[in-house]
Amino acid sequence: METNNEDFELRLLKREDIRLLKRETDKEGWCDKLDFMFECYENNPDTYYGLFAKDGRLISTCQGIPLTDNIAAIAEFLTVREFRGRRYGKLVFEAVVKALGNRIIYLNALHAAIPMYVNRWRFSKTCLEGFMQCGILRLADVYKKLENVDLGTTKIEFVDKKEDVIDEIIDYDSSICSFERRRYVRNWIMKEDYLAVLARDSAGKIIGWAGVRATLETGYRLSPVYASCDKLARILFLNILTKLKDGIDVETYGIVRDDGLLDVISELFSNATNITRFTGLRSEGAEDLKHDYDKVYALFNVEETII
Structure with a gap:
């Protein structure tokens, strides 16, 4: 056209x-x-x-x-x-x-823009309240929060050889996503600048993962954090930050399931921008993507960014 x-x-x-x-x-x-x-x-x-x-x-x-x-x-x-x-x-x-x-179309919009999408283009709001924030990482505060973490039988594993675990990660992702996106996930994770950390249960099964990628001029973008519970998600979030340098810019996105997440982010970053809340929208007549939100803590918009 x-x-x-x-x-x-x-x-x-x-x-x-x-x-x-x-x-x-x-x-x-x-x-x-x-x-x-x-x-x-x-x-x-x-x-x-x-x-x-x-x-x-x-x-x-x-x-x-x-x-x-x-x-x-x-x-x-x-x-x-x-x-x-x-x-x-x-x-x-x-x-x-x-x-x-x-195609059914999904997007995120700042609250101020919602009337435009709803009234002009007949999009409908979903229940996905989210945030985005960028700030300068204070690594000492990350380690301080990790000092008293009790993992129980959970094991945290930093990924060195992504090719050895990529299929496991994709299978886990598929269990909580309502549509096929294996190609997107594989493409994103296998990028050279992508860093990942996994959580495994006592049987060795993946129960959570987190990653960051250096897509910003001055730092990293967190993408995504998945976990079986809020506590584990916070642990993964903290652990992946330890792979970064002190004082670097980090941008985070997520679904607000627990205001405690926002508190953690504010405590770990200096000069943070104000939290910008957005709302997921869908084109009229579409059903929501049925992610299993019992397993999702901070859902980065992978479907928008993995390409």
Whole structure:
């Protein structure tokens, strides 16, 4: 789908456009690594649209991420500040929705944007209340919190050879996710910059895992934390942070199941941004993804980011 008039051009992004997008996202404080942005583009080039002024300036972008034949996610929806309020973003968003066909679409939105999605595009709110936060890691505080942790019969295992455990991790992920995403999980975990930690029960079965990846210019993004209980999830969260350097930026996302998680994050990071709550939305008529939330503590939006 391409649209042209005297003021703008709506088209699929090209690889060379990513550097232009990078400059604009940096202004918004996203600060993703350029290589990561190229990676995201290359995995979904046929559903990544941009709107450009005739002089070449970027106006707006939006990425569709087909997950299955029936499910998709939307990410990287951005309108450059000087062009906001003119409905340019609407053109790009609707081009992506059309490209995704009849798939159920999920996305996350800041609370202030919810009326737009609900009233204009007939999305429905799900029950997924979430947060995002970025701050500077205080490693000494992480170790302090780990001093009195009682693991019982649970064993914590840092993963050195990911190829030896990837199938186990994927099987565990499949047990708590309602749709097939093995390819996405494998692709994400096997990246060179991905660090992982596992929790196993007394029989050696995986009962939780956590990971971080260096997708930010100045640090890491936590993605994800799964566990069989809140206590174990916190332990995994703390352990994976020990693999990072003191004073580095860490960005976290999650589903708010327990306000204690937010307290822990605030205690471990200095200069943290205010918690930004978002709400999961779905296109009208769709059912919620039926994750087993008894096993999920902090559910990073893997389906939006693993591509």
